[in-house]
Amino acid sequence: xxxxxxxxxxIKKKPTGNRSRQTVAAYLxxxxxxxxxxxxxxxPFIHSFYLSLTQSTLSETVFIGLxxxxxxxxxxxxxxxxxxxxxxxxxxVPLKLAMALFVxxxxxxxxxxxxxxxxxxxxxxxxxxxxAVAVMWRQIFGIDGLWNSLLALFGIPGKAWLxxxxxALYLLVLLVVWQFGSSMVIFLAGLxxxxxxxxxxxxxxxxxxxxxxxxxxxxxxxPIILFNLILQTIGSFQVFTQGYVIxxxxxxxxxxxxxxxxxxxxxxxxxxxxxxAISWMLLVVIAVVTAVLFFTSKRWVYYENEIQRGR
Amino acid sequence: MSERRxxxxxxxxxxxxxxxxxxxxxxxxxxxxSFKANNEIFAIxxxxxxxxxxHNYADGWTAVPGYSFADFFMNSLTVxxxxxxxxxxxxxxxxxxxxxxxxxxxxxxxxxxxxTLMLPAQVLLIPRYVMFSxxxxxxxxxxxxxxxxxxxxxxxxxxxxxFMRGIPRELDEAAIVDGCGPFRTLLLILxxxxxxxxxxxxxxxxxxxxxxxxxxxxxxxxxxxxxxPLALQMFVDNAAQIRWGALFAMSILSIVPPMLVFFFAxxxxxxxxxxxxxx
Numbered sequence: 090x091x092x093x094x095x096x097x098x099x100i101k102k103k104p105t106g107n108r109s110r111q112t113v114a115a116y117l118x119x120x121x122x123x124x125x126x127x128x129x130x131x132x133p134f135i136h137s138f139y140l141s142l143t144q145s146t147l148s149e150t151v152f153i154g155l156x157x158x159x160x161x162x163x164x165x166x167x168x169x170x171x172x173x174x175x176x177x178x179x180x181x182v183p184l185k186l187a188m189a190l191f192v193x194x195x196x197x198x199x200x201x202x203x204x205x206x207x208x209x210x211x212x213x214x215x216x217x218x219x220x221a222v223a224v225m226w227r228q229i230f231g232i233d234g235l236w237n238s239l240l241a242l243f244g245i246p247g248k249a250w251l252x253x254x255x256x257a258l259y260l261l262v263l264l265v266v267w268q269f270g271s272s273m274v275i276f277l278a279g280l281x282x283x284x285x286x287x288x289x290x291x292x293x294x295x296x297x298x299x300x301x302x303x304x305x306x307x308x309x310x311x312p313i314i315l316f317n318l319i320l321q322t323i324g325s326f327q328v329f330t331q332g333y334v335i336x337x338x339x340x341x342x343x344x345x346x347x348x349x350x351x352x353x354x355x356x357x358x359x360x361x362x363x364x365x366a367i368s369w370m371l372l373v374v375i376a377v378v379t380a381v382l383f384f385t386s387k388r389w390v391y392y393e394n395e396i397q398r399g400r
Numbered sequence: 401m402s403e404r405r406x407x408x409x410x411x412x413x414x415x416x417x418x419x420x421x422x423x424x425x426x427x428x429x430x431x432x433x434s435f436k437a438n439n440e441i442f443a444i445x446x447x448x449x450x451x452x453x454x455h456n457y458a459d460g461w462t463a464v465p466g467y468s469f470a471d472f473f474m475n476s477l478t479v480x481x482x483x484x485x486x487x488x489x490x491x492x493x494x495x496x497x498x499x500x501x502x503x504x505x506x507x508x509x510x511x512x513x514x515x516t517l518m519l520p521a522q523v524l525l526i527p528r529y530v531m532f533s534x535x536x537x538x539x540x541x542x543x544x545x546x547x548x549x550x551x552x553x554x555x556x557x558x559x560x561x562x563f564m565r566g567i568p569r570e571l572d573e574a575a576i577v578d579g580c581g582p583f584r585t586l587l588l589i590l591x592x593x594x595x596x597x598x599x600x601x602x603x604x605x606x607x608x609x610x611x612x613x614x615x616x617x618x619x620x621x622x623x624x625x626x627x628x629p630l631a632l633q634m635f636v637d638n639a640a641q642i643r644w645g646a647l648f649a650m651s652i653l654s655i656v657p658p659m660l661v662f663f664f665a666x667x668x669x670x671x672x673x674x675x676x677x678x679x
Contacts, residue, residue, distance in 0.1 A: 121550045123509075125547060129547050195415065216659070218611040220651070227636075371523070
């Protein structure tokens, strides 16, 4: 015991004696991140704001003040892209999470082996971001596609679904909801931490399945729901690949996601200043939505220590 | 009780089976389609190919004139492996002082790290491109690789920090008493104990970089440097009269590496998703 105390004393003494050496060592370890942070994040962040106040191509830059921010509100395509993106986020995120939670509840504490189902449900998430899946989606809902063959069995005439302004966006939403597996795995892990005795107590008190779900499960996993909600929302606002590969932003700009428009402006039309301004506007939209989620979460997210404290 | 539950369980089972089949049906269709002739692919009545056309794979492999998919796979694998190596090394090194050392401004750096976690990367897109263009790195693999060596994925760093904090301090204090400097403490004590989180970082940085279509699209513009996703996209766009079987064959091959990673590392994979909440 005494030897142990002595060791602690040595350890405690050491850092105070070598504080400056430790600082130097710590900053040496941090160096890659500091370079990355300042060079790859911080500087581009500032530069992006500056660019948004200019008219620029790769070769020349002219300062024009807030003009970009004013002009974008009379740009029909920008407004359209904002509308399309918002619609996409507000449809896909809740649907995907609801689906994930629903299937997680079905799988959770089931008598049969979970691993096989978990693998099957996870598969779309695993490959969902790939071009292969985008290619597949295009072929399923194309004019000669699988979906039309299925409809033909019932005598319903087919269409080029992805070419229909009324359907295209929803088919991209469906593609995302199809990838609910990763969220499901997160929910399953959260459900495992819900103490079984709570359910037993509730059952003894005569609470039905619906009541148990609403009163026990939902509150206890609400922090996980919030976490998922925020990450998925931030991610979905920046959707690009599917719109670019599957629908090219069409038909009639119905899938012109904001980042797709930014890409087009900056890299096809060389309007880097205006594109930067739009990316800042998108940043503001994301920040506002995230802030609202955080703010309202106080009303519906329960943290375990609060419950223990009896709040 | 169990009598009442049996039909419910059976119903759940049925529902789950139906749902999972509906979900993977498109993937099976894609897979079996890679062995079919054009006219047979879109007929819903026969899922199974009437005749297995292996040559779809050979056709697809050389579908891009002047190149073969071997080139594109080499490019993709090069980018992904280097990105994985970069992420593992840099994130481990950077997480260490956050988890174990005291130094001025630690709180500030940590909040900035967490801040970048939430920062939507789209706002950095254009200036990053301008920067890499000034450096002369456009149309090379460097913009896809170098950032991962600078611990730019805050998520991975954060995961590492959290994991390291869970390792008992007594272990590295013993090492310090034995005269190990910080670097040897990290290498000999923490790294071996961090294996699970290192696997997680490796798996996800591989998957993300393999599927990272957007950045590859931005930075690679010569066919010679194309990765598998870019080559697939070109295959779709260029062929006026597409051989669907060949396209499906290459699509299937493009998802083989992620599938292999998944099946060989399933344990770490599920743990990684569950504990970290990443996709």
